[in-house]
Amino acid sequence: MGIISQRVTSMAVSATLAMSKKSRDLKSQGIEVVDLSVGEPDFNTPDFIKLAGIKAIEDDFSHYPPVAGFPDLQQAVCTKLKRDNNLDYKSNQIIISNGAKHSLMNIFMAMIDPGEEVIIPSPYWVSYPEMVKFVDGVPVFIETTQEADFKISPEQLEKAITPKTKLLLFNSPSNPSGMVYSQDELNALATVLAKHPEIYIVSDEIYELIVFDTKFESFAQFPFLKDRMILVNGVSKGFAMTGWRIGYIAAPAEIAAAYNKVQGQMTSAASSIAQKAAVTALLKAPSESPDLHDMVTTFKRRRDILLEMLNDIYGFKTIKPTGAFYVFPEVSALFGKSFNGRTIESGDDMADFLLEQAHVALVGGNSFGNANHIRISYATNTDKLVAAAKQIKAAVERLK
Ligand code: PMP
Ligand code: GLU
Numbered sequence: 001m002g003i004i005s006q007r008v009t010s011m012a013v014s015a016t017l018a019m020s021k022k023s024r025d026l027k028s029q030g031i032e033v034v035d036l037s038v039g040e041p042d043f044n045t046p047d048f049i050k051l052a053g054i055k056a057i058e059d060d061f062s063h064y065p066p067v068a069g070f071p072d073l074q075q076a077v078c079t080k081l082k083r084d085n086n087l088d089y090k091s092n093q094i095i096i097s098n099g100a101k102h103s104l105m106n107i108f109m110a111m112i113d114p115g116e117e118v119i120i121p122s123p124y125w126v127s128y129p130e131m132v133k134f135v136d137g138v139p140v141f142i143e144t145t146q147e148a149d150f151k152i153s154p155e156q157l158e159k160a161i162t163p164k165t166k167l168l169l170f171n172s173p174s175n176p177s178g179m180v181y182s183q184d185e186l187n188a189l190a191t192v193l194a195k196h197p198e199i200y201i202v203s204d205e206i207y208e209l210i211v212f213d214t215k216f217e218s219f220a221q222f223p224f225l226k227d228r229m230i231l232v233n234g235v236s237k238g239f240a241m242t243g244w245r246i247g248y249i250a251a252p253a254e255i256a257a258a259y260n261k262v263q264g265q266m267t268s269a270a271s272s273i274a275q276k277a278a279v280t281a282l283l284k285a286p287s288e289s290p291d292l293h294d295m296v297t298t299f300k301r302r303r304d305i306l307l308e309m310l311n312d313i314y315g316f317k318t319i320k321p322t323g324a325f326y327v328f329p330e331v332s333a334l335f336g337k338s339f340n341g342r343t344i345e346s347g348d349d350m351a352d353f354l355l356e357q358a359h360v361a362l363v364g365g366n367s368f369g370n371a372n373h374i375r376i377s378y379a380t381n382t383d384k385l386v387a388a389a390k391q392i393k394a395a396v397e398r399l400k
Contacts, residue, residue: 007134015126015367019351023361034388037361039175039326039377041240046291049239049281056276065269068260069096069248073275076282077248081231083285084208087220089250095259096278098270100206100234100247105131106266107202107230107249110258112137116166121152122369123328125175125204129369137166141369146319146330150177154188161192167200168193170219173207176328176368176375178303178321183217190222200228200255206247207324209238209286212300214322227252237324238292239281244274299325302378302385309389310376313396325379328365332372337399344399346371358395360388 002009019037026033068074074091081087097103104127112118114136120128122141129139142160144150157168172181181189193199201219208216220229234247247270249259263269286292303320306327310316315334318327331350336343339357344350348364351374355361365373378385 011130015363019361019363033359033361034384035361036376037363040242042380043240043295045241049277052280053273053277056273061272061276065272067264067269070275073279076279080282092253093256094250095256096248096270098245100232103232103247103249106259106262108135109262117164118167118169119160120169123176124369126367128169150179154192157189157192161196165199167202169202171204173323175324176326178324178326180211180214180323186217194224202230205233206237211323235278235281246270246274246278306378306385313393327376328373330373339399347374350374358391360391
């Protein structure tokens with residue numbers, strides 16, 4: 001009998017958070033590292049939201065909130081879903097948790113029995129397969145290619161479905177590819193899902209607000225799917241509130257109730273202060289938020305600068321992402337090349353090489369399901385991005 005459970009022993013460490021720790025460790029040794037590993041806005045939370053947090057402290061919101069979240073936050077989520085997405089939800093369908101990551105884990109605990117399958121388009125966010133495996137579910141991956149903009153086709157979806165399929169876990173805009181599905185593309189996939197009414201769809205919409213020259217679309221817009229949608233969202237990315245840890249789901253009432261039971265035993269509720277700040281964040285329409293507008297414009301400018309510089313690096317192949325704040329270049333043309341006796345054979349090797357030799361932290365593609373790529377987060381300022389791209393180029397030129 002080992003000290004640590006099999007479940008945890010066999011769980012992979014979060015590659016995004018591991019790389020961000022490596023980079024912090026190097027920084028603490030006095031090495032200047034440009035950190036493009038973790039995906040979080042470098043902006044601070046807008047002042048009007050911070051003030052709501054301060055007021056919540058002053059107003060003594062220091063007691064346990066209801067397990068599902070404060071009613072005014074549940075209502076604010078309903079208001080947001082109607083205002084931004086034209087979706088009708090009632091408060092009993094909304095549950096607030098400690099970030100969208102927590103929401104996802106609660107869903108899997110509430111819905112997955114051992115052996116049930118969860119379809120995950122690949123590349124995927126690192127935590128998805130680990131969460132599914134943790135509850136003894138089986139991740140079933142659909143491989144995509146850069147040529148297909150990392151998007152799955154209806155034929156691929158149909159082929160992945162088996163009698164054991166419980167969920168489709170969908171993420172657009174995508175981490176790590178930055179790709180955004182169009183309404184037509186969703187429509188084609190929805191036609192397949194219409195034939196399989198037993199499958200539920202978990203739609204991770206955490207990057208909803210970060211899109212460039214394109215529109216965010218959700219499967220929830222199709223009335224024949226709405227009753228089997230579990231929407232996952234939060235305030236981390238769109239409102240620069242990663243540290244406040246507020247995420248939420250909108251789901252059929254029966255699923256919300258099961259999820260609530262899990263949350264009642266595991267965490268009680270999300271932070272009362274952060275919930276109050278999230279009410280203020282969500283009640284502001286994105287179209288009326290100069291902070292959001294500035295942030296998205298800034299991300300878009302950074303994307304363009306970074307892409308131009310990456311395209312100038314030998315062996316890097318990119319496509320233009322239209323959402324989130326990641327680029328996912330293919331670097332396999334450099335595999336087989338060496339430096340100091342070490343040969344690069346995967347995206348992870350490339351990430352290690354670039355951390356050591358270019359002092360740039362980014363994440364290898366292996367844990368995202370595609371070892372031919374690396375993920376670069378451009379949620380940092382332009383000076384750092386330009387420096388990073390120059391340092392990467394110089395290091396790559398030293399590979400023989
Ligand atoms: N989903 C995706 C695709 C993400 O990139 C993140 C960022 N960590 C999350 C969910 C979770 O976000 P949070 O827990 O901060 O709400
Ligand atoms: N979503 C971010 C990322 O992918 C945050 C880190 C994490 O939770 O994985 O980098």
